[in-house]
Amino acid sequence: MPEPSRDPRLEALINRLRPGPVRTVRVIGFDGTDVLVRFVDAEGEEAEVGRIPLREASMRRAEHPSELFEIGQEIEAEEIGRWREGQLHFSARACEVPALRSFLLAMGRGRVVTGTVSGVHDFGVFVHLDGEPKGLCTGFIRVPDLTWTRINHPSEAVEAGQRVTAEVIIAETRSGQVTLSLKALREDPLIRFADQVGQVLTGPITKIIPFGVFVQLAPEVEGLLHLSELTDEPVETPDQLVEEGELLTVRVAEVDLQRHRVRLSAADGADRP
The missing domain is CATH 2.40.50.140 (Nucleic acid-binding proteins)
Known part of the structure; x- marks a missing residue:
């Protein structure tokens, strides 16, 4: 079974933010x-x-x-x-609050931690981690690290007061923050879907964007079909041709595990508008 490779840009950022000597x-x-x-x-x-x-x-x-x-x-x-x-x-x-620094240094990458969601915002989710110094909120989850499923807002994944278990991506002594991931504790659904490249599948359109449409292919798996694959006729936007919820038959052209993307193409022999 193929494994997703780590994003080199994220690796470079993490290395740059690792705590240095005091x-x-x-x-x-x-x-x-x-x-x-x-x-x-x-x-x-x-x-x-x-x-x-x-x-x-x-x-x-x-x-x-x-x-x-x-x-x-x-x-x-x-x-x-x-x-x-x-x-x-x-x-x-980074050394101003000794108790905070000690707590952050114990938050090694890959450690599994628990906490309570304290706030849900457009840009991410704040979490009170168990054991953090009193009066501080040290946990943060970026929107892309909440779930493997595409969401429009973090409130679709978690809510204030909810208890969560997450994996530590990095603890930054300079910002006093622990960046977390919920989805890291769940298998990427694309790993088991990777063997579907070349297969013709049918699924509903879940979202229409200016240059294409997303099609539901399996639980937690969507693929992008570019506008050019929808029709040979000149049109400005996909909603001139299809609507959300409509079933579409497509071919799986590529499964990109690193970018967590599925690229679709028109199915051979399928009717095109």
């Missing part, structure tokens, strides 16, 4: 809205100069970092990379 740094000045710091080595000696961008200074709002730090102050900060000709950058906010 260093003790001393504030030595300000450069605009950046905090200039000097790394303090294990012997207490000051080494190279780095900086903390304002967005990485604190979870508290501030117009200028001087509202948060004083010259000579020593703070704990997480290394986040090198910019500006190799200069080391840090995040102080």
